Amino acid sequence: MAAAVAISSTVKYGIIGVGMMGREHLINLHHLRTEGVAVVAIADPHVPSQDLALQLAQSFNWPLKVFSGHRELLESGLCDVLVVSTPNMTHYEILMDIINHPKPHHVLVEKPLCTTVAHCKEVVNAARKRQDILVQVGLEYRYMPPVAKLIEIVKGGNLGQVKMVAIREHRFPFLVKVNNWNRFNVNSGGTLVEKCCHFFDLMRLFAGANPVRVMASGAIDVNHKDEIYDGKVPDIIDNAYVIVEFDNGSRGMLDLCMFAEGSKNEQEISVVGDTGKGEAFVPESIVRFGTREKGRDGVHTLKAEDDRIKYDGLHHGSSYLEHLNFLSAVRAKGGQAPAVGLQDGLISVAIGVAAQLSIEKGRFVPIAEVMD
Known part of the structure; x- marks a missing residue:
């Protein structure tokens, strides 16, 4: 280009x-x-x-x-x-x-x-x-120091062929935005598009593959139920489980809860390959990884830092x-x-759209269905 x-x-x-x-x-x-x-x-x-x-x-x-x-x-x-x-x-x-x-x-x-x-x-x-x-x-979650370090470990072959990726985000509710635009699916694309495209992008990156189909379960259970804007109650979900199957046989799972302020870490990421496992924790900025061969006693723990960062801001x-x-x-x-790139952005949205549709329909949704 x-x-x-x-x-x-x-x-x-x-x-x-x-x-x-x-x-x-x-x-x-x-x-x-x-x-x-x-x-x-x-x-x-x-x-x-x-x-x-x-x-x-x-x-x-x-x-x-x-x-x-x-x-x-x-x-x-x-x-x-x-x-x-x-x-x-x-x-x-x-x-x-x-x-x-x-x-x-x-x-x-x-x-x-x-x-x-x-x-x-x-x-x-x-x-x-x-x-x-x-x-x-x-x-930008790719650039968080613990996530970047885990990507480096995975891409270096330290865990073997990736088979499972599990991402947990337990956090606070959506913040108030101008004119409360983020309270409605029609504006945001839905929680699993708006927020979770980050995690679907990471799953694809760790798996080194493209998604095939998605299954999700989610609901509005706690947040925003007592809010009304222009006579309308918010319709964005506040918790979900999402399973993503990839074309190389690996699978990803998202565990999302947006009424979990009592959490030490906001994001916990686990990547398991056929020879090892790696984990990243945000904001603790801790990374752990080990192999099946060496077992629990062989797990390494390190603090992930990047000396180039001059401003931590809202996203570490x-x-x-x-x-x-x-x-x-x-x-x-x-x-x-x-x-x-734009293709990364497209696929991360497609997974989120498929997950939202899966919740609505109560079934697996092929990525081809939403791409077409």
């Missing part, structure tokens, strides 16, 4: 959507300023979000041009790179506008890529025609490393593909 965006010595960023995650990106990019980056523009129709972003930028001595919409930002020609961190249901329209704009812009888009498989596929197909831009999907430094990686791809001018 030939990246044709004209990059000066300073890479100029624009952030589309400066709610909580957009401002998180702004702070991460500030900590990357020594790498030659600057945020020069933002776009958001929500004035309180604009004001909070401006306050941050002023504290960084970064003058910002403020736009109420992404199209005005695009037309300004101010930016080399765009970060899309708007509500999920807006990703499709914004991405299509960016990809089809005459001026090329590299893009880092927050997960999920889009809320439907059909929209994801349209974005993928449109981007294939633009060999002059890079698009990376914000599946993974967003900082994500930006560092993407900046490297941008500067490579076509010599380096994004680490997390």
